[in-house]
Amino acid sequence: MSPRGPGPAWTVSAWCRLPRRGRAVSSRRTVRAGVPGRDARGRDGFRVTCRVTCRGVDNGPVSDTSGLSALPGAGSAEQVDGPSAVPAPAVPSYKLRRGRMGVVRRDALAEHLSRFEVPSGEGALDLAALFGPGVPVVLEIGFGSGDSTMSMAAADPGTGVLAADVHTPGVGNLVLALSESGLENVRVLNGDGEELLRRRIAPGSLAGVRVYFPDPWPKARHHKRRLVTPRFAALVAGRLAPGGLLHCATDWEPYAQQMTAVLAAEPALELENDGPVPRPAWRPVTRFEARGLERGHRVADLLARRRP
Numbered sequence: 001m002s003p004r005g006p007g008p009a010w011t012v013s014a015w016c017r018l019p020r021r022g023r024a025v026s027s028r029r030t031v032r033a034g035v036p037g038r039d040a041r042g043r044d045g046f047r048v049t050c051r052v053t054c055r056g057v058d059n060g061p062v063s064d065t066s067g068l069s070a071l072p073g074a075g076s077a078e079q080v081d082g083p084s085a086v087p088a089p090a091v092p093s094y095k096l097r098r099g100r101m102g103v104v105r106r107d108a109l110a111e112h113l114s115r116f117e118v119p120s121g122e123g124a125l126d127l128a129a130l131f132g133p134g135v136p137v138v139l140e141i142g143f144g145s146g147d148s149t150m151s152m153a154a155a156d157p158g159t160g161v162l163a164a165d166v167h168t169p170g171v172g173n174l175v176l177a178l179s180e181s182g183l184e185n186v187r188v189l190n191g192d193g194e195e196l197l198r199r200r201i202a203p204g205s206l207a208g209v210r211v212y213f214p215d216p217w218p219k220a221r222h223h224k225r226r227l228v229t230p231r232f233a234a235l236v237a238g239r240l241a242p243g244g245l246l247h248c249a250t251d252w253e254p255y256a257q258q259m260t261a262v263l264a265a266e267p268a269l270e271l272e273n274d275g276p277v278p279r280p281a282w283r284p285v286t287r288f289e290a291r292g293l294e295r296g297h298r299v300a301d302l303l304a305r306r307r308p
């Protein structure tokens, strides 16, 4: 992309996956100009769209949201439910970690991710096209290794599962397991599940949202990274169908207290038991949970239903 005329200096970051070897390639370009527009909060800004091409493969248009969200006080640029939408969090709930990925998982990603991947693009996902008409769909944010995602999907093949995690080795693990299982009711996002919810899920369309053992961020200075906040609860409540279930679990007591307070305070949700309940039979013990249990941690499950 070449600089075009006057306008703000703009840095666009983009990445794409090479079709065969599956390696991510990132690119930064500084451009001038952009399309004036208003963000979700109605503030003025500029949007830049470019096409990402890797070795001759056109990966389609990429809207620069990093630039727009860098404007003071800006929210998300693209939201599926208009200007009243819940804004993006100030900081993400994760820090990207490096992780080793064996050759088997790397090959599985390169070979099978496209088959199981949440389709890229903008606007609301067509869930009926993805999973079949009338199929209830749940979103799991932060599946880790994906072991419990797999067992829940296998136990309930009539439910479509959108599974998101930012940690690529875990995504490799889940895609490998899916490719060996024959399960067809899971779609995977190697990316931010909160952003998927905010930007790609139509209001009132999910049967459930699962947040199992989100990073507890125990240090006070990191609390701002916690996923389950009043903003998140409002976002989830808006995306759930009436009767839809937000299921959170944590083994970090102070976070359990925060979750309880947050979910109880969200008017569109009804918190079962006004607090933690025993682990429901449908949720297997997750890998992260098992480690907590070994250390003697107490686990809290919280079930909050979307009011009619």
Ligand SMILES: C[S@@+](CC[C@H](N)C(=O)[O-])C[C@H]1O[C@@H](n2cnc3c(N)ncnc32)[C@H](O)[C@@H]1O
Pocket (backbone or CB within 6 Å): 092, 093, 094, 141, 142, 143, 144, 145, 164, 165, 166, 167, 170, 191, 192, 193, 194, 195, 212, 213, 214, 215, 216, 227, 286, 287, 288, 289
């Ligand atoms: C502590 S681990 C728990 C994993 C799994 N649920 C378990 O119980 O074994 C939290 C996971 O959430 C992921 N994560 C954090 N924020 C996320 C987000 N906004 N979108 C997707 N994944 C996220 C992390 O990469 C990590 O794999």
